[in-house]
Amino acid sequence: MSTLLSRRHDRVDGRGSPRPWTLRILSIAGLVAVFAAADYLEFAPTTLVDGLDEIAALLERMLPPRLDDPGRIGVLAIETLLMAVLGTVLATIASVPLAFLAARNTTPHPVVHTAARALITFCRAMPDLLIAALLVRGLGIGVLPGVLALALHSIGMLGKLFADAIEQTDPGPREAVRATGVGYFREMINAVVPQVVPAWIGVFVYRVDINLRTSVVLGFVGAGGIGFALQDALRGLTYPRALGIVGVILLIIAAMELLAILVRGLLLAPTTPHPRRERIARVTLGAVVAAATIAALIVLEIDPWSLVTWVGPAAEVCGRMLPPDFGALGGELVDAVVQTVAIGLVATAIGAVLSLPVGILAANNIAPHPTVFWAARAWILVVRAVPELIIAVIFVAALGLGPVAGTCALAIGSVGFLGKLVADAVEEIDPGPPEAVRAVGGGWWKTLFAAVIPQAMPSIVGSGLYLLDVNIRTSTVLGIVGAGGIGFLLFESIRTLNFEVAGAIVLVVFVLVYLVERVSGWIRSLLV
Template identity: 45%
Template sequence: MTALVDRPTAPASEPAQRLRPPVTRRTLLLRLVLVGFLVATVWAWFFIDMSLTAMFGGLGDMARLLGRMTPPRFDDLDQAIDLAFETLWMAVIGTALAVLLSVPLAFGAARNTTPHAVVMAVCRGVIVATRAIPDLIFAAIFVRALSIGVLPGILALGVHSIGMIGKLFADAIEQVDEKPREAVQSVGAGKWQAIATSVVPQIIPGVIATTLYRLDINLRSSTVLGIVGAGGIGFLLQQNLRSLQYDRALGVVIVIFVFITVMEFLSAAVRTTLLGGDRASAGGRAPKGSIGAALARRIGAAGPSRQGVEEFDPDTVRPPFRGERRTKTIYAVGFAVLLGIALRSVQLNPFEVLGSLSDMGRVALRLLPPDFTTARDGIWTGMLESIAVALVATFLGAIVSMPLGLLAARNVAVNRAVYLAARLFVVFLRGVPELIVAVLFVSAIGLGPVAGTFALVVGTAGFFAKLIADAVEEVDPAPRDAVFATGATRSQETLVSVVPQAMPALVGNLLYVLDINLRVSTVLGIVGGGGIGFLLFNSLRVLRWETTGAILIAIFAVVYAIELLAGWVRKQLL
C-alpha cells in the first residue's frame, strides 16, 4: 500500500495562474440581463415619479387609512358571506368551463395529436391570446357587452383560464410516451381509439394537477371581478369604499382574506390526496410535508401508497373498488356535485353558459377593426406606465422577499419560531389579491401609478417569498453539511451553498414574477392604480369598441413579448 505514496504526483509544473473566473457566454449574458433589468428599473423609477419620500409618505397614508378603517365593522356579514360563496361558485364553474373548452384546443394544439398544421396554429393562437389578456379585462368587456352579473365573470374566468390550462394540457400530451400508442395502433385501433387508450391515461395526472392549480388561482382572482361588476364579493368592497365606509370595507377585506386562506388550505389538502406527495409538484406547488399533506394524512385519505397487488377474483371481471380508485371516484363525484350546486346557486343553466359563448363572438367582432389612431398617445404612455410599474414592483418586491423567503424556508430559518412567523407573514401577504390591495392604496394615497406599484410590491413580496422558500427547501443538504463542517457560520453557509443551489429557481421565478406583474399592472388602471388599464376601462365606458380592440392588441403584444423574452433568458441561463 505504501507503494502508492511513491506514485508520480500530479504534474509539478506551475498551475495556471488564472485567479479570476473566465468570462463565458453564459456569465456575460447573465450580467447583461442583470444590468438591463437594473437600467430598466431605474428608468421606470423616474418614469412613474417614484421616490423614497413618496414611498414613506405612501406608507404613512396607508397607515392613516388603516386607522380610519379600524375597528372593522361586519354589518353586512351575511351579504359578504353570500357573496363569498358566489365567488366560490363562479370559480368552480369558470374552471369547469375552461377545462371543457381546453380539452379540444389542447388536442388540436399538441404536435402529436393535431389533425392539421392549420388547426394547430389556430389552437395555439387562441391559447396564447387568452393567456395574455388578464381575466379582469375580459370581465370588463363582457360586463359591457352582456350585462352586470355573475355570467360575465364566469365567462371571463373560463376564457382566460384556457390560456394556462390549454397550454399545460397540450404540453402534457406532447410529453406522452409514444410507445404504448404505437402498440395500440399496431393491433388495428383507429386514431382516436389509440389516443383514448394510450394518450389519455398518461395525461390524467397532469390534467388533474393543472385543473386543481387553476381552480386555486381562479378562487383568488374571482374575488376581484366584482370591482368591474362581474359578480362576487369584490362588488361589495367597491361599494363600501365608494361610499367611504372604510370600516365596513375592512370587514369585507377580512372576509376575503379568510376565504382565500381557507381555500388555499383546502385545495392544498385535496391536491395532496389526489396527486400524492410525489405528484404534487406536477402543479408546481404544494411541497412535500406541507400543511396540506399533514391535513390529508389526518383526513386519512388514500394516497398512492395503498397500491399493491390486489387479490384477483376471476368471477367479477372488474377492478376492486378500493384505495386510489375509490378516492378518485369520490372526488370526481364530489366535483360534479359541487358544479351542480354552483350552477343552482347562481341560477344559471349550463346551456345558458355555453350559449353565451356565441355572444362572445359578437363582442370580438365589435372590437374590429382596431383603432390605434384616436388614442395613440394614451396607449403609448399607458403601456409604458404599466411596464414601469411592473419593473419597479418586481425590483422592490424581490428586495423584500429575498430575506423573507430564506426565513420562511424550514431548512434555513434560524429556528422554528422564526420559520412559522415568516410563513404566517407570507400567507398574510398572499391572502388579499393585488387588485384589492390596489383599491386600498388608491383610497389611501390617491390615483396614480405609485399606488399601483405599492399594491404590486405587497403581492410580489408574498408570492416571490413563497416561491423562494419552496425552492430553498428543496436544496440538497449534503453540501450544506460539508460547508458547515469547515467551520462556516450560518450566513456564510447560506450564501455559499444554499443560494447557489437555488439560483436557477430564483432566476426562473424572478422572470415568472415579472411576467405576472406585467399582466396585473395592465389592469391596475381599472381601479386607478396607473397604467393602460385606465384607458381601457374608459374606452369601454364610452363604448369605443375599436379603441378597446387596439388596446387589447397592444397589451397582448407587450405581454407576449415579455413572455418570449423571459422564456429565452430562462433557456439561456438554466
C-alpha cells in the same frame, strides 16, 4: 447536431450554467431599465416606505372591521367560490380537446397545432378582468360574464399545461395500443389519458385556487362575486365595512389554499402504498367537483343553454371594436403603455428585493427557528390571499391616484407570489452541500451564501422573470381603480362606449403582454 452544440457552448460554460458575461450584461440592462422606469414614474426610493406609513394611518381608520349584513356577505362569498369552481370546470372541458390538438405528438396536423397554440396564447395574454368587462357589456351585469371570463382566461393556462403534459408522455403505450388496430380516439383514451391524469389533477386544483383569487375582484366590473360589495364599501368610504369584507376574502382564500395543499398531498404523492385508496380519493374528488358544478348552476341561477348562446352577444360587442381607432388617443396611448411597463418593472424589482429574505426564512430546511419559519409562511399566505387589485385600491386611498400607488401595490403583492416560489426553490436544493458546510464548522450565514443560494439561484431567477411577466399583465388593469397604466384608458373607453378606441387598446394590451411573455421566456432560456 454539432451546430446546436456549438451554439449551446457559446451560451454556457462546461457545467451548463450561463457564462459570466451573459449574466453581467443582462444584470446591467435590467438595472438600467428599472432605474429608467422609476425615473419615468417619479418613484423615489423612499416612496414605498412612506406609502406604508400612509397605509398604517388608513388601516387605523378602518378599525374595528365590521360586517353590516353578514347574511348577504356570506351569500356573495359562496357565490364567489362557486364561480371559481364552475369557471375552472368549463375551462377544463374546453382545454382537454384543445390540448390534444396543441400537443406536437397528438395533433392531427401542424396547421391545427399552430392554430390551437395561438388560441391558447390569446386566452392567456388577455387579462381576465378585461374579458369580464367586455362580456358585461354584451351579456349584462351578473355572474355569467364572470364565470365565462374565468373560463376563457383559464384556457390559456390549462390548455398549455395540459398540452405540455401530453408531449411528455411515454410513446410506448401508444405504440402498443396502436398495434391492436384501434382508431385515434381509442388510442388517446387508452394510452395517453392514463399517463396525464395525475398532472392534470394537480393543474386543475391549482387553477381553482387562482380563479378564487380572481373572482373576488370581478365585481369591480359588475361580473358578480364579493368584489361588488367591496367596491361599494370603498366608494362609500365606509372603511370598517371594507376591512370586514377583506377579512372574509382572506379567510376564504386561505381556507382554499390549505384545502388545495391537502388535496395535492392526497392525490399527487410520487408513490403510494395504497393504489385502491388513491383511486377512491380521485373518484371522491370527481364526485365533489361534479356536485359543486351542479350546485353552481343552481345557486348562481345559470341556464346551461346560456353557456352556449353567450357567443352571439359577445361576438357582437367584439365586432363593434373593429376597425380599431388608434388615432383618437395618439400620444396618450403610447404614454400609457410605457407607464404600464414601467410599473411592472419597478414593482418586480422591489418585490424581488423584499421576497428573497422572506422566502429564505420561509424554507423549512434553512429557517433558523420554527417560529421564524411559521411567521414568514404566515406573512406570505396573508399577502398572497389579498388580490393585487384590492391592495391597489388601498394604496390609491392612501396615496392618491396615479402609477405610484399601482407600483406600491404590485410590489407588496409580489412578496407573496415570489416569496413562496423562493421558499419552494430553497426547500428543493440538494441537502449535501449545506451539510458539508456545517460539518466543517460553517454557521448559518456561511451555509446560506456558500451552499444554499448558489443552488437555488437559477430557479429564483426564473421565478423572478415569470413574476415580471405576471406583473406587467396585472398592471394593464390597475387603471380601473386609478392606479395608473393603460387600464384607465381601456376601462374608460368601454364605460363611454367608445368601442373602436377600446379595440385599439385591447390589441395593444395583447401585443404588449405577448411580447413580454416571449422576451421573458427567452431570457429564462439563457439563464436557467
